[in-house]
Amino acid sequence: MSQGPSTSHTTKAPRRGQWAAWAFLAPVTLYLALFYAYPLYRNIDLSLRNYTVRSFVQGDAPFTGADNYRTVFDDPTFAPALLHTVVFTAVCLLFQYVIGLALAVFFNQHFRLSVTLRALFLVPWLLPLIVSASTWSWMFNSESGVVNALSGAVGVDQVNWLTSPSWSLTSVITANIWIGVPFNLVVLYSGLQSVPAGLYEAAALDGAGAWRRFWSITFPLLRPVSAITLLLGLVYTLKVFDIIWIMTKGGPADSSTTFATWSYQLGFGNLVPAFGPGAAVGNLLVVAALVFGLVYVRVQRKQALS
Numbered sequence: 001m002s003q004g005p006s007t008s009h010t011t012k013a014p015r016r017g018q019w020a021a022w023a024f025l026a027p028v029t030l031y032l033a034l035f036y037a038y039p040l041y042r043n044i045d046l047s048l049r050n051y052t053v054r055s056f057v058q059g060d061a062p063f064t065g066a067d068n069y070r071t072v073f074d075d076p077t078f079a080p081a082l083l084h085t086v087v088f089t090a091v092c093l094l095f096q097y098v099i100g101l102a103l104a105v106f107f108n109q110h111f112r113l114s115v116t117l118r119a120l121f122l123v124p125w126l127l128p129l130i131v132s133a134s135t136w137s138w139m140f141n142s143e144s145g146v147v148n149a150l151s152g153a154v155g156v157d158q159v160n161w162l163t164s165p166s167w168s169l170t171s172v173i174t175a176n177i178w179i180g181v182p183f184n185l186v187v188l189y190s191g192l193q194s195v196p197a198g199l200y201e202a203a204a205l206d207g208a209g210a211w212r213r214f215w216s217i218t219f220p221l222l223r224p225v226s227a228i229t230l231l232l233g234l235v236y237t238l239k240v241f242d243i244i245w246i247m248t249k250g251g252p253a254d255s256s257t258t259f260a261t262w263s264y265q266l267g268f269g270n271l272v273p274a275f276g277p278g279a280a281v282g283n284l285l286v287v288a289a290l291v292f293g294l295v296y297v298r299v300q301r302k303q304a305l306s
Contacts, residue, residue: 040286046279056275068276072284075277077254077262085258088173089237095177096233097226100184105218107185108192118189125182133246136175137162140247165255168248172256176243180236184229191225192218224300231296235289259285 047068055061072078107118124132139146140161148158161171195218203213241260244250250257250265257265259281267278 043279051275068280071277072280081257081262092176092237093233096180096184099181103185104188122182124179129242133243137247140171168256172244187229191222195221
């Protein structure tokens with residue numbers, strides 16, 4: 001007789017715990033469904049139908065399957081946009097990481113004014129993108145820009161940074177590197193705080209120089225932090241639109257067009273918007289980010305098992 005109430009009590013406790021767990025998960029699940037899953041579903045639906053302005057409002061667009069993707073792949077803009085996206089992403093990631101790591105190691109010395117200087121390096125990250133892009137547009141202006149003024153002072157010929165097909169991609173890459181360095185600095189500097197100081201002291205006693213200590217201690221121990229820094233930087237850089245659009249609008253002659261700007265041009269930059277192909281280009285960016293994210297998860301699991 002005494003086991004009945006005890007059994008009922010023990011079965012009710014796990015149920016209360018499950019309901020509490022679902023209650024905590026509900027807001028997160030609702031947020032992900034509304035702001036991630038549904039927009040992704042709508043974008044996939046856009047890429048598989050022939051949407052016009054009328055059908056976009058009324059929702060009666062005919063299903064076309066992979067026609068929009070074939071249209072994108074056959075478009076002469078696809079190859080240069082793909083190349084520009086790869087170059088833009090790779091160069092920005094490389095320089096942002098290298099400069100951010102160098103600054104993180106530099107500020108890790110904890111010298112006088114290091115906190116103040118580190119705070120100043122965060123300014124590019126804190127400024128609105130429209131302000132940063134407009135500033136760089138002024139700096140790279142062919143006639144009145146400070147870059148050409150400084151280069152002219154040392155005898156270098158004027159360069160049409162934003163209006164020359166040879167230099168437009170370099171200009172937007174430079175601006176994006178400047179904006180992304182503070183993020184790498186903050187994350188990598190935080191990672192350096194977890195490196196035991198005793199390792200450096202032991203290495204110094206063994207006669208290891210600064211460069212040897214960096215390659216043998218700092219860089220290996222920063223690999224997990226470096227991996228997530230590069231992954232987040234990759235996802236961000238793939239979808240960079242504001243900087244390029246404000247500075248060059250993807251031109252001249254598509255010389256700085258990436259998938260992000262091309263998707264916008266197709267969907268909103270023409271008198272007759274091509275919603276389907278624009279959504280298809282956007283989905284290619286989603287797939288690229290997803291692939292790299294899965295690669296990161298797989299590498300992290302292998303490292304955890306080893």
